[in-house]
Amino acid sequence: DTAVSQTPKYLVTQMGNDKSIKCEQNLGHDTMYWYKQDSKKFLKIMFSYNNKELIINETVPNRFSPKSPDKAHLNLHINSLELGDSAVYFCASSRGSRSDTQYFGPGTRLTVL
Amino acid sequence: GDSVTQMEGPVTLSEEAFLTINCTYTATGYPSLFWYVQYPGEGLQLLLKATKADDKGSNKGFEATYRKETTSFHLEKGSVQVSDSAVYFCALRAEAAGNKLTFGGGTRVLVKP
Numbered sequence: 001d002t003a004v005s006q007t008p009k010y011l012v013t014q015m016g017n018d019k020s021i022k023c024e025q026n027l028g029h030d031t032m033y034w035y036k037q038d039s040k041k042f043l044k045i046m047f048s049y050n051n052k053e054l055i056i057n058e059t060v061p062n063r064f065s066p067k068s069p070d071k072a073h074l075n076l077h078i079n080s081l082e083l084g085d086s087a088v089y090f091c092a093s094s095r096g097s098r099s100d101t102q103y104f105g106p107g108t109r110l111t112v113l
Numbered sequence: 114g115d116s117v118t119q120m121e122g123p124v125t126l127s128e129e130a131f132l133t134i135n136c137t138y139t140a141t142g143y144p145s146l147f148w149y150v151q152y153p154g155e156g157l158q159l160l161l162k163a164t165k166a167d168d169k170g171s172n173k174g175f176e177a178t179y180r181k182e183t184t185s186f187h188l189e190k191g192s193v194q195v196s197d198s199a200v201y202f203c204a205l206r207a208e209a210a211g212n213k214l215t216f217g218g219g220t221r222v223l224v225k226p
Binding site: 004031033035040041042043044045048055056058090092094097098099100101102103104105106107 | 151159218
């Protein structure tokens with residue numbers, strides 16, 4: 001009955017690899033987000049999708065590509081991983097793009113060696 | 114651009130002590146303000162929110178009042194418990210900036226028995 005779920009919870013990989021993180025929400029929300037939390041706990045938005053359409057794209061390298069196959073899923077694909085990509089990535093969702101409350105997933109800790 | 118500044122931690126308290134975490138913001142227009150809490154190893158949970166000036170958000174004994182004149186949203190709790198040990202994030206949502214949340218740097222709170 002998890003509202004926002006992410007897989008995997010932990011991801012350890014080598015520099016240069018390509019990896020994906022999956023996010024699913026069962027709340028019936030229209031809007032989903034990806035946030036990055038660095039080692040100092042600083043949180044910053046990366047992307048937002050509303051009804052499968054990209055509405056927020058912060059200054060993120062092109063190596064990061066979100067994909068939304070349907071309203072309930074927003075996956076994050078990362079190409080050519082770099083050491084600086086090591087962080088915790090949080091998925092979130094909200095009822096709509098103007099909705100106040102965002103619900104967060106448990107996070108995916110990515111470690112790039 | 115929008116920004117949120119909150120006091121750096123860690124804040125170490127004894128059980129039943131009074132907790133205050135300061136938060137100030139800079140934003141265009143009239144943002145909504147939030148406090149999120151992150152318990153160890155978990156994702157973020159919405160703790161409370163306020164959507165207009167002088168609103169008071171409250172939940173689980175925590176309170177924060179939206180002060181437009183001082184652009185502040187300080188979090189308070191009168192008597193903390195060990196279970197309140199977590200990282201607390203102040204955040205704002207300015208409609209002019211899409212629906213993204215802009216977070217402060219987080220404040221780690223440790224409550225000792």
